[in-house]
Amino acid sequence: MQTVKIVVTGPFSAGKTQFIQTISEIEVVATEKKISRPEERIKDQTTVAMDFGRISVADDLVLYLFGTPGQRRFDFMWEILAEGMLGFVVLVDSVKPETFREARSILDTFRAYAPVPYVVAANKQDLEDAWSPEDLRIALRIPKEVKVIPCVATNRESVKNVLLELLYLVLELIDKEGGE
Amino acid sequence: MALRGNLRDFSTTQLLNLISLARKTGTLTIESNGKRSRLCFKEGKLIYATQDEHGGHLATILQQAGKLTEEQARAIRTRMEIKSDKELGLLLINAGYVSQEDIIKSVRNYILNNVYPIFTWTEGTFYFEASVLPFEDRITIPINLESVIIEGSRRMQEWERLQDELPNLDMALKFVERPDARLRDINLSVEEWRVVSFINPRNTIRQIAQFNNMSDFQIRKIVYALLQAGLVELVQPEGVAKPAPGAPSGAPVMRAPAVKRSVVEKIIGFLQR
Structure with missing residues (x-):
């Protein structure tokens, strides 16, 4: 049995747990805890260790999705989760510009863990006040070579599209480096 | 939007x-x-x-x-x-x-x-x-x-903010594509020209400051203005392999993970169904 891992990261409340829940074939193994800090009480619960979703691709191949905790005080988990990942998705809440700086910082941190492929998913594009992916690219100073993909984490097709874009990128890099 | x-x-x-x-x-x-x-x-x-x-x-x-x-x-x-x-x-x-x-x-x-x-x-x-x-x-x-951005940035006297935006002086700078056309319409100060003349992926921002006898604050102010005006971008200095965690990034360095092409194709095929 071969397993591969994709990490879904991003700031607090970006929609990481929802993203995994939407595509996972199993009920997501979530390590959520009631929010204790008043400033973070914009939702009832938050991920403190990781979210864990699973997609059985074939009898001998399983794709695992790991969601990182969004709050900085749990960032000791990030490096552990990043180990051996195929690539990662940075999920950004497109209606919360106050989280963009944090998203940029998380992106830089994960890039430093491993030079694996990644994409940025501009989540909550179904909301009226959502910043467009191109505006997000400028705001987060994301180079033009990096894909910024519109996303609605509650929509299965949208989540699949983000994962596919990441996988296309992996293929491109394998081809470029002459892999099999 | x-x-x-x-x-x-x-x-x-x-x-x-x-x-x-x-x-x-x-x-x-x-x-x-x-x-x-x-x-x-x-x-x-x-x-x-x-x-x-x-x-x-x-x-x-x-x-x-x-x-x-x-x-x-x-x-x-x-x-x-x-x-x-x-x-x-x-x-x-x-x-x-x-x-x-x-x-x-x-x-x-x-x-x-x-x-x-x-x-x-x-x-x-x-x-x-x-x-x-x-x-x-x-x-x-x-x-x-x-x-406007350059002049506005000159007027910003917020050291903390500058430090926050540009925490790492060990990064280098390079001109964005076709800077000449943009530079023609911009009024740069003497100090800014002195920095511009040293911009090269081999020189870190810290080194440029040393060449010009500038303080960290002065160089941050000038580099920040040039960055916001879109004239230059941050890059890893030549010869440095990997950015430190949290450091601002330059061109993305992505490598293929250690996985077979056929495995990735299988997952793509599954998701496309």
Whole structure:
């Protein structure tokens, strides 16, 4: 049995747990805890260790999705989760510009863990006040070579599209480096 | 799409940079401490800015610029048959009171004087309405945002903010594509030119500061302005392999993970179903 891992990261409340829940074939193994800090009480619960979703691709191949905790005080988990990942998705809440700086910082941190492929998913594009992916690219100073993909984490097709874009990128890099 | 947010999270400089790079048309409204500024843009250029609800009257602008006396300005403002500033401008030029250059210069200064104070606003909200351009009866002057950003950045005296934006002086700089065309329209100070002359992926920002005997604050201020104006970008210095966690990034360095092509193809095939 071969397993591969994709990490879904991003700031607090970006929609990481929802993203995994939407595509996972199993009920997501979530390590959520009631929010204790008043400033973070914009939702009832938050991920403190990781979210864990699973997609059985074939009898001998399983794709695992790991969601990182969004709050900085749990960032000791990030490096552990990043180990051996195929690539990662940075999920950004497109209606919360106050989280963009944090998203940029998380992106830089994960890039430093491993030079694996990644994409940025501009989540909550179904909301009226959502910043467009191109505006997000400028705001987060994301180079033009990096894909910024519109996303609605509650929509299965949208989540699949983000994962596919990441996988296309992996293929491109394998081809470029002459892999099999 | 709407752009709405708080200046605490997204500064005026970043907003103008975004509007310039995305070549946006529309009106940006910024509200802070009871003050309300409206900035109008056409295809990424600043064309008007005012803190007056109805925009500044041309007669008042020319009076402030010393081109009209107070009495002349008052007389013009009371002549209700003059509908627009454009019409008024034409009348004043034809009557020999002012030249076209006087009007352009005065309106330009009025716009800029309404923009620069906003750079110091750190609290407040903003809202960008795409394709909305009020003040159609006012004279508009297209102004390159790069120059505005550079001057606005000069006026920002926020050391902490600068340090936050540019935490790592061991990064290098390189010019973005075709900087020559942009540099022609920009007024750089002597200090800025000194920094520009050392820009090269081999030189770290710290080294450029040392060459020019500049403090960390001085170099941060100059590099920040050049970055926000989109003239240069941060890169890893040549010979350095990997960025430190949290460091600003340059070109992305991605490598294929240790996985077989067939495995990835299998997952893609599964997801495409």
